[in-house]
Amino acid sequence: MKDVLLITLKGIFRDRIFQGIMALAGLIVFIPSAASLSMRQVTELSITLSLSTISFIMLLLSVFLGATSMWKDIERRYTFSVVSLPISRTSYVFGKFFGIALFLVLTAFVLGCAAMISIKVSSMGYPPARPVEWGLIMAAIVFDAFKYILLVGVAMLLSAVSTSFFLPVFGTVSIFLVGTITQQVYDYLHTPASEKVVSAIVKNAALVLYYLLPNLQSFDLKVYAIYSIKPSLGGVLTTFCYGGIYTAVLLLASSLLFGRREMK
Amino acid sequence: MTSSVRPFILFIVSLLLYAAVMVPFTRHMKHKPVEEKLGYIPEASTFQYLCADQKTFISSALLMKVIMYFGGLTDKQFEKTVAAIPDYRGMSNIIHTALKLDPYNMDGYYFAQSFLTWEVKQYAIANKLLEYGMKYRTWDWYLPFFAGFNYSYFLKDYGKAAEFYKRAGELSGQELHFSLAGRYMQESGQTELAIAYLTMMAQGEKNQAVKKNYQIRLKAFKEVSRIEKARDAYRASRGQLPVTLETLIGKGLIAPAPVDPYGGTFYLEPDGKVSTTSKFAFGGRK
C-alpha cells in the first residue's frame, strides 16, 4: 500500500491538473487588499475569503484527483501492469486513496499557513472586534480537509464501478452539493410547515437518503472560525468520528467492488 | 492566395472584428442604467441550497456588491452626473438574503442601518433586522446601540430605547451607552442625539462612500443645531418664535448663513421646527 501511495503522490505532483489548480492559490496573496473593502469586518472578511479559497481549491482537487486517479489507470491500461504485481486490490485502492488524502492534507497545510499570514496582515491593519481564534481557523481548515478526504472516498467508490470518467466526476460533484444541504432538508422535513406540502412517501425517501448520503454540513466550521465563536466540543468530536467511519465504509466498499472488477 | 495565408487573414479579420465590437460593448456596459447593475438575487430560502459550503463567502460577496453599487451611485451624486435615487428596495432584499446566509456578518447590519433609517425611513424593518442579528452576534454592542437610537430618535419609543441602550452598555462597558439610556430622551435633545450618533458612526467608518454620507448628514445636522440655537436665543430675548430663518440671519444671530449640504434651503416651520427643502437627501427636491 505504501508503494502505491508514494507513486500516487508522485503522480499528483507531476500532474498538470495540480499545477493549474495550485495557480489558483496565488489568489491568497490578494486577500488582505480585497478584505479591506469591508465596512466593519476586515479581518472577518479576510478569514472568510481565505477559508473559501482553500475550500474551493480542495474541492477541485478532491473531485479531479479522486475521480480521475483510478479512471486514468484503467483508461491508460496501467492497471494491467500494476494490479498484476503482488499487491492486493485492497492495497491498490487504499494506496490510491491515502496518496490523494495525504496530498490534500499537505495542500491544506501549505494553504493554511499562507492564509494565516494573510489574515495576520489584515488583522494588523484593522484590528477585529473580537480577537482572532487561530485554533478555530486551524480547526476549520482541518475539518475542511477532512470533508474533502471523505469526498475523495466517494469519488473512489464511483471510480471503482464506473468505466467512464463522467460518473465519478459529476457523481462526486452532485454528492458534494447534496451533502451540504441534506441537513437543511432534514430540518425542513421536521417542521410543521412541511407536513402539509410533503407526502409521507417523499418524506421517507428523503429520510433514507439523509442516512445514506454523507452529511457534509457538519464539517463546515467556517462561521465559527470567522466570528471566533466556540463550537460545541461534543459536536466536533461526533463529526470527527462520523467522518472517519463514513470514509472507512466508503473505502471498504470501494475495495470490495474493485476487487471483483474484471480488468478486461 | 495560398491556402496557408487564408486562415491567417481570417484570424486577423476576426481580431479586428473583436476590437470593433469591444467599443460599443464597453460603452453599453458603462452606460447601463445603474438600477440594472444591482441585479436580481433569488430568495434566500432557495438560494442557500446553491451555496454549498460557501455561504459565508457568498454572503460577503452579495454585501460587497451592494456596497459597491451604493458607493458608485454616491460618487455620481457628488459629481451631480446622476440624480437617480438608489434602488433601496433591491439593496434591502440583497442584504436580507446575505444575512440569511451568514447571520453573523456585521457589514450587513451596519450597512442596512445606515440607509434603512435616514434614507428610506423603514425603522420597523431596520429594527427587526437588528433584533435578528442580536440573536447571533450576542457579544456585539453595536446592534442594540443602533436599535436604541432608532427607537429614541425616529420612533420616539423612549422605553424601548432605554432598554436597548442599557443592553449596549452592558456589552460594551461604555458609560456613554448607560447615560444615553437616560439622556436626550426628550424632543428638544433630538438634534444633539443625532449629532452624537452620526459623529460616532462617521468616525468608525472605513468605507469612503458611507463615511462621506455620514459626514454630509452630520454637517447638515450641525447647521440645524446652529439654527436651533439661534432660534432659542431669539425666543429667549423676544419671547416669541421667529417667523422665518431670514429674520435670524438679518438680526445677526446666525452667521455665516446656514448652508444645506444636500443643496436645499433651510426654513422654519410654523411650530419653530427647522426643516429644509432638500428633506436631508440628494434629489429630495422634486
Added chain:
Amino acid sequence: MSNGVALDIQGLSKQFKGKRGLRVEALCGLTMQVPQGEVFGFLGPNGAGKSTTIKCLMGLIAPTAGSATIIGETIGSVESRMKVGFLPENPAFYDYLSAEEYLQFVGRTFRMPDDLLARRVEESLRLLELSDARKRPIRSYSKGMVQRVGLAQTMIHDPELYILDEPMSGLDPIGRALVKDIILDLKKRGKTVFFSTHITDDVEKVCDRVGVIVKGRLMALDRVETIMRSGIEGYVVQTKAGIGNHTALASFGLIRSSEVFREYSVPAGRFNEFTALVSHHALEITLIETKRKDLEAFFLEIVENVAR
C-alpha cells in the same frame, strides 16, 4: 507443493457476458501443465483466448470455472503473483515515472531489500539497453523502449516463472532478436517461461513445447521437436550418376537428373527400402534433404480444421 510444476492449469474456463445477455465463451476447460525449466509457447490466432488465459493466471479476471496454481500457489492470490514476472500485452506503465523509478516501485512491491534492488535495477537497465534513458519519464519513450521496460520489470526480482503476453509484438527485428536472446538466456538459467504469441517462428526458435489454442480450446500440445519430426513427409535424395544400377530405383519418383546426379523423392515410409536398394545395387548417395511441413503449416492446419 509444486513438485517441479511451475504452472498447473485444471479445467480453466471463462465466460464473458456479451451484448444482449449473450454469453461468450472465451476459454473452455483448459487443462495443462508447464514443468519448471521449460519454455512454453502458447500459440493461437487473435482472439483465441491466449490473453484471457494469462489474465486469469494473473488475477486480472476471475475464471468462471476451473483452477490453476503457480508454483503451488492458487492464482488470484498475492502469493501467486509474488513468484511471477509478468509482461502484459502492449504494456503501459506510469508514464510520469522514469524507467528507474518504475523498476524501483516494482521491486518494492516484491519486497526486495534496498541494496539488492538497486543492483538489480542497474543490471536490468543495462541488459535491456535502457541505461541512457533511465532518468527520462516513460512518456518520452518509443514503443520498443516501453516494451523493454516491460521486460525489465519482469526480471527485476529474478522470479522462477515468467509469463509474457505477446512479448515480441510491436518490436523491430533487432528488438525481437533481443527478446529471443533473453528468453534463451532465462532457459539456460533454469527459469520457466510461458509466453503467448501468434507468430510460429518465435515458437520454433525458442520453445521446448507448444500449445495451440483456437476459439478457447486447446487443440494441440506437444514438444516442438516432436512436431517437427512428425512433420517429416519424406526425403529428397541425390545419387551419383553413372555408378550402379539406377533402374532398381524406378519405383521412386525422379525429380530431375543431370550428368552428375539423379534426384529422387522418397516418402518417409519407404526410406529404408530406398537405402536397402542403394546398397544392394552399389549406388552412391551424395545428399539427403528432409522434406517436411514446418510449424506454421502445422498451426494453419489446426486452425483450418477448427474453422471447418
